[in-house]
Amino acid sequence: MVHNYPHISIKELNVTSANLRILKNVSIDIPDRSITAIIGPSGCGKTTLLKSMNRLVELTDGIHVAGKVLVNGENIYDPHIEVTRLRKKMGLLSQRPYPLPMSIYANVSFGMRIHGQHKRRILDAKVRRYLALASLWDEVKDRLHEPASSLSIGQQQRLCLARGLAIEPDIILADEPTSALDPMSSKAIEEIFLELKKKYTIVLVTHILRQARRLADYVIFMYAGEIVEHGPADEVLNNPKQELTKEYVKGQIS
């Protein structure tokens, strides 16, 4: 893929709910094929920023979005944009795994089926490929038709990742994807991310600074709905320019 513009480019994004301004004039270009970590204290708008990238934010009542989010050069808030086609470009991994109420196989193939792929042979191959990509294939290959709820929570999160990868997106949005997991499962997810960033643009919301240090190539620090500082991970985390960022990375505010 040769693009002369980034996958995701946000311009003057404002999100308000009733009279609360959740995001204030956010403008940022997310670098392609790397991991961008959004860090900041709770309630600073990290998750809202993430969810405004695939328009999940508009599912909440009373939310008003102004500004532009360009995905592959297209403004996704343009009225003629088909939201289902947009969301197909992004896989989402949420804080806790929410497997669909169906089998492991059906979870992974769900996205492909709703987008019109019904050929058994192709589904089988892709289910296998994406389960393997989420390092889950070896654990579930003999029980593909058991309910997804029978998996452990760490396995469920990897299943949700495979499910998201199976719609063949360019972008992965992850909202604190390891916050409900045990250390081993967290490590597994982090290792998969490091592998995936070679092909995908990953946006990761995290409240764990050390996770940002381990994974991120690029860091966005947010505070009270605004982007305070952003730049290559090494710069922002080790050599911040802003006072607030310094306090945050030193652990003086959290």
Next chain:
Amino acid sequence: MRKRKFTEQFFLFLMRVSMFLVMLPLFLIILTILVKGIPSIDLAMITQTPKGGFYLGKEGGVLNAIAGSFYLSASATILAVCISLPVVLCLNIYMKRGSNKAWLIRLCMDVMSGVPSIVFGAFGFLVMLFFGMKVSLLAGIITVTILIMPVTIRSMDEMVRTVPEQLLQATYSLGATRVEAAMVVVRRVLPGLITATLLSFGRAIGDAASVIFTTGFTDNIPQSVSQPAATLPLAIFFQLSSPIPEVRDRAYAAALILTFIILLISYSARYISNKFTNAS
């Protein structure tokens, strides 16, 4: 210290007495219909329609009422579910959480489920006259559907509301449309929806006041929806108003049949919801 202990004892006593007062009527009701109903119950009661002189204590049974009640309640439940499910999905999937419109609709349903069933009966009667219909199974089905719909909607709504918002978000994030998301939700709460359906059926089969002017009463098993139909609650009512002791006893036998059906349904509802809750 002694005062605290006394208070503790006192409230414990209060709770036990209240518990007893709640259980007592249920126990007495079941005892009454068993004691008075069992002697008059026989195979004829459930396999025959009333023969000549049935209401004077001669042979026959209440098969007309059993069949009528089943036709009426099953049709009304199916109709109510067909209307309720889209309403519930609209409330939970097409309307945003915390939307004022959804709140208003839920309020209306709560008000509607508080309306006494005789009022639905009177309303159904007027509608029936307006369309020039006679007392018939169809008029009863329409009335009972309206009667149970708020109950069906609210109980299904409670089930669907237990689905976490994030499951919907996960479905949408795969590029699902709202209809596809609705299907996922239905799949998730299917046992709950079945339970709600059975509970609505229980409500439908037990109601007398809404059918008295609309379904009427007959000794025959209805052959079409335009004919009147007998129902168990009314069969109990008519037999109980008889001066003849044998007929009054048969009212208890009919009550026993009705109670048994309702117990069976509520138990199955519970069984289904427990079984599936544990499984998933």
